[in-house]
Amino acid sequence: MTLIGIDIGGSTTKIIGLNNDKMMKPLKVKAADPVTSVYGAFGRYITENNIDLDSVSQIKITGVGATHIDSSIYGIDTVHVDEFKSIGLGGLRLSGLDKAIVVSMGTGTAFVYADKDIIYHMGGTGVGGGTLCGLSSRFLDVNNFDSIVELASDGNLNNVDLTIGDISVTDSYMPSKVTAANFGKISDYASKSDIALGFINMVFQTVGMMAVFASRSKNTKDIVLCGNLASIPCAYDLFSIIEDLHNVKFHILEYADYTTALGAAVG
Numbered sequence: 001m002t003l004i005g006i007d008i009g010g011s012t013t014k015i016i017g018l019n020n021d022k023m024m025k026p027l028k029v030k031a032a033d034p035v036t037s038v039y040g041a042f043g044r045y046i047t048e049n050n051i052d053l054d055s056v057s058q059i060k061i062t063g064v065g066a067t068h069i070d071s072s073i074y075g076i077d078t079v080h081v082d083e084f085k086s087i088g089l090g091g092l093r094l095s096g097l098d099k100a101i102v103v104s105m106g107t108g109t110a111f112v113y114a115d116k117d118i119i120y121h122m123g124g125t126g127v128g129g130g131t132l133c134g135l136s137s138r139f140l141d142v143n144n145f146d147s148i149v150e151l152a153s154d155g156n157l158n159n160v161d162l163t164i165g166d167i168s169v170t171d172s173y174m175p176s177k178v179t180a181a182n183f184g185k186i187s188d189y190a191s192k193s194d195i196a197l198g199f200i201n202m203v204f205q206t207v208g209m210m211a212v213f214a215s216r217s218k219n220t221k222d223i224v225l226c227g228n229l230a231s232i233p234c235a236y237d238l239f240s241i242i243e244d245l246h247n248v249k250f251h252i253l254e255y256a257d258y259t260t261a262l263g264a265a266v267g
Contacts (some may be wrong), residue, residue, distance in 0.1 A: 001057040005265025006038060006044070007086070007258070008065030010107065013037035014261040015045045024049055026258040034065030042073060062086040062264040075155055081267040083260065084121040086168075088114030090263025091224040094253045101214045104260065105129065105227035109207050111214045122214050127206045129229050135199050140192050148196055149232050155197025159190040177241060179205060201238055203229070208250070209243040224251045224257035 003018040013034070017024040027048065029041045038061070046053060047233065059073050062081045063256045072078045091102030092114050099115040101122070107130035111122040137143035142151060162184030165176030182202040186195075229235070230252050239250045255262070 002051055002055050002060045003265050004042070004056055005086075005261040005263070005267075006041065006059065006061045006063075006066075007083075007261035007264060008034045008038055008061060008063040008069070008117040010034075010064060013041045013063075013065070014258050015041045016255075016258050016265060017045065017049065017051065017262045018265050023255075023262065026255055026261065028257070038069060038073065039063070045197045060264040060267060062260060062267075079224060079265065081264040084110065084112050084240045085119050085267055086260045086263035087226065088119035088263065089110045089262070089266050090259035091226055092116075093259035093262055093266055094226070094259055095222070095251045097222050097224065097251070099218075099220050100222040100224045100251070101211055101218065101220060102224045102226060102259070103207060103211050104230035105225065109210075109227075111211065113214070113218050120215075125206065125210060127203055129203075129227070132199050132203050132229070136196060140196060142192075142196070145228065148199075151193050152200050152232075152234065153193070154196070155191070155193040157194070157197055157201055159185075159187045159194040160198035161185060161201065175245065178245060197234070200232060200234065204235065204238045206244065208239055211250075212242065212246045212248055224249065224253070224259075225250055226253075226256045228257050230256035 005016050007014045014147050016026040023174045027045045029037055042107050056076050059076050059078045060081050062083045066080055087102050087104045102112045102114050105128055107128055108126045109128040110124040113122050133143050136148045142148055160183055161179050162181040164178045164180050166172045215223055236252055243250050
């Protein structure tokens with residue numbers, strides 16, 4: 001039998017299936033409204049994966065858009081799963097960890113503590129993908145997420161951020177590559193690519209440091225990053241600076257942006 005997990009966001013819906021507890025290839029769709037996206041995603045998913053409708057035992061939905069679904073989907077038993085529980089379960093399932101801080105980087109950012117016995121929302125910040133897209137739209141005239149990421153690929157943070165190396169002659173205080181001030185050294189000659197990368201770095205550093213503080217409060221070094229922002233190619237390099245400085249481990253996994261959908265399926 002097949003279980004289907006669906007994470008219904010404001011503009012994007014992610015879906016993933018479990019066939020006898022084995023994860024199937026996931027799918028992401030965009031739509032103008034949550035109801036349309038759910039039915040469109042489900043129909044496309046079972047078609048592309050050759051899933052017999054009768055073999056689907058249950059559909060589990062989560063996310064901000066799940067509140068718009070108040071009946072069964074195509075007559076299949078449909079269950080709502082708490083979003084924070086889904087984030088925690090999905091993070092543990094993807095990482096194989098028993099205990100972690102799971103960070104869901106979407107429009108904003110949520111921090112979830114998860115272990116085998118308990119999962120709960122620790123808090124969050126409004127800094128996230130919405131921040132990145134909003135700043136880029138206002139200052140770079142680019143508001144498409146993929147376009148922002150592509151633009152940032154040619155960026156140079158040395159033209160934007162002030163580092164410890166810029167203000168100290170030795171590494172005795174902190175490593176020279178550590179940021180002292182985001183956009184504290186922005187040059188008149190900074191390109192759009194430099195600024196786009198600066199926006200990404202500022203969001204990642206804000207989220208990363210909050211995750212470090214959360215991990216310290218729960219006595220764990222493992223931080224699982226999930227959501228659309230975790231898929232940005234430069235994420236590993238930027239988070240590794242925080243990782244080295246604060247002795248934590250950021251886990252950026254395949255299918256990170258499907259973490260919540262997977263968590264709903266196993267919830």
